[in-house]
Amino acid sequence: MTSLLKKARNDSVAIFNAGCRAVAPKEAINRYCRRQGNLLTIGSETYHLDSYERVYIIGAGKATAPMAQAFESLLGDNLHAGFISVKYDHTVPLSKVCVVEAAHPVPDKNGEYGSEKILEIARMATEKDLCICLLSGGGSALLPLSVAGVSLADKQETTRVLLACGATIHEVNTMRKHLSQIKGGQLAVAAYPATLVSLILSDVVGDDLDVIASGPTVPDRTTFSDCEEIIKKYDIGEKLPESVVNHFIKGKQAAELETPKADNTVFKKTRNVIIGSNIEALQAARKEAEKRGYQTIILSSMIEGETADIARVHTAIAKEVAVSGNPLAPPACILSGGETTVTLRGTGKGGRNQHFALCAAPDIAGEQRIVMLSGGTDGNDGPTDAAGAFADNTTLERAENDRLDYKVYLADNDSYHFFQKLDDLLITGPTNTNVMDLRIILVPDP
Numbered sequence: 001m002t003s004l005l006k007k008a009r010n011d012s013v014a015i016f017n018a019g020c021r022a023v024a025p026k027e028a029i030n031r032y033c034r035r036q037g038n039l040l041t042i043g044s045e046t047y048h049l050d051s052y053e054r055v056y057i058i059g060a061g062k063a064t065a066p067m068a069q070a071f072e073s074l075l076g077d078n079l080h081a082g083f084i085s086v087k088y089d090h091t092v093p094l095s096k097v098c099v100v101e102a103a104h105p106v107p108d109k110n111g112e113y114g115s116e117k118i119l120e121i122a123r124m125a126t127e128k129d130l131c132i133c134l135l136s137g138g139g140s141a142l143l144p145l146s147v148a149g150v151s152l153a154d155k156q157e158t159t160r161v162l163l164a165c166g167a168t169i170h171e172v173n174t175m176r177k178h179l180s181q182i183k184g185g186q187l188a189v190a191a192y193p194a195t196l197v198s199l200i201l202s203d204v205v206g207d208d209l210d211v212i213a214s215g216p217t218v219p220d221r222t223t224f225s226d227c228e229e230i231i232k233k234y235d236i237g238e239k240l241p242e243s244v245v246n247h248f249i250k251g252k253q254a255a256e257l258e259t260p261k262a263d264n265t266v267f268k269k270t271r272n273v274i275i276g277s278n279i280e281a282l283q284a285a286r287k288e289a290e291k292r293g294y295q296t297i298i299l300s301s302m303i304e305g306e307t308a309d310i311a312r313v314h315t316a317i318a319k320e321v322a323v324s325g326n327p328l329a330p331p332a333c334i335l336s337g338g339e340t341t342v343t344l345r346g347t348g349k350g351g352r353n354q355h356f357a358l359c360a361a362p363d364i365a366g367e368q369r370i371v372m373l374s375g376g377t378d379g380n381d382g383p384t385d386a387a388g389a390f391a392d393n394t395t396l397e398r399a400e401n402d403r404l405d406y407k408v409y410l411a412d413n414d415s416y417h418f419f420q421k422l423d424d425l426l427i428t429g430p431t432n433t434n435v436m437d438l439r440i441i442l443v444p445d446p
Contacts, residue, residue, distance in 0.1 A: 022284030057082030061136030085114030107144030115145035137203025137434030139213025166343035303338030348414020351382025
């Protein structure tokens with residue numbers, strides 16, 4: 001690898017890290033929250049702490065532990081108790097808030113237990129109490145308390161089927177909400193009549209509040225009819241557990257089983273504040289890229305679609321920059337965010353960011369100077385220990401030298417082992433934040 005490519009790769013990592021730092025929980029909370037005496041300000045609203053008998057912290061997500069840590073510092077002795085659910089190895093030391101570590105993206109018993117404890121605190125709160133709910137990406141899988149008649153095993157199998165068929169996060173969460181006792185606004189119902197304030201790190205395209213962590217504290221716009229349409233769209237009726245299909249059929253016929261909507265009284269005492277999002281990460285990444293001398297453009301923070309298709313669009317833009325200097329002349333940095341999907345056809349190991357890099361590699365093979373980095377801001381891409389992977393114009397040449405056939409790895413959805421053998425994985429460990437993905441494409445000067 002040339003010194004030019006090594007520098008570009010190092011620059012891409014620095015740009016990625018700058019984006020992640022901008023949406024780190026502590027920084028995000030400090031931007032949106034402050035305390036003066038007994039006045040706690042969250043966004044544009046101020047809460048008089050001495051007017052509440054008890055203050056509780058509840059929540060779930062990959063970034064929730066450091067969020068809770070920041071709030072413990074803010075609240076001090078005013079914090080009565082709390083309980084949160086986080087992904088394994090995503091915790092930090094806490095004093096009053098209890099933590100359960102659980103599985104993501106396929107839920108487990110720990111997540112079920114954590115959901116029960118969170119619901120217990122919410123139901124215990126009275127109109128004289130303040131509940132602060134902390135939510136981030138991964139919260140949906142970490143709150144897997146199912147409706148009666150649907151077991152955890154049924155929920156796990158449903159999650160696997162949805163992930164394998166290529167359903168979007170919006171569709172996955174629509175199904176999850178209608179199998180849950182806590183999602184889709186039902187946590188707000190449980191906390192009523194307490195004052196409920198949710199602080200949210202967004203990991204969904206468009207920052208839709210009812211999609212982030214499956215919207216436990218916001219009105220649900222989706223219905224059982226939407227679940228039926230998703231099942232038809234992906235033709236997965238025969239793959240889902242019988243109890244799940246039966247619950248959806250029953251839900252369509254029984255209005256009382258539907259999730260709470262915007263006209264429900266409970267939402268008059270509920271407020272939701274987004275404190276970090278993908279666009280904020282991209283804006284910070286742009287500043288770092290410009291500091292390093294790159295002309296920079298943000299394509300979008302809302303990119304969705306099949307990963308292979310999105311990769312081809314990005315490589316086309318990169319090659320245009322290298323050949324014609326449009327839309328930017330080198331040295332150039334092209335940034336994008338969002339969350340793509342991978343329809344599984346093989347049995348290999350990987351994630352959407354590693355798959356993006358592997359799909360991109362053939363299109364930029366032989367180009368003189370292109371470096372691409374695609375990474376998840378949470379530090380975990382799919383069920384792997386990698387945040388993502390690098391691709392550059394030498395990727396396939398190096399693979400051939402090592403007798404690696406990229407087509408075989410693509411067909412088996414085995415991008416992890418392909419890039420592992422090339423030492424091209426991005427390994428960051430848990431970042432303790434989560435605002436979807438960052439894609440960084442650098443076209444340096446020759």
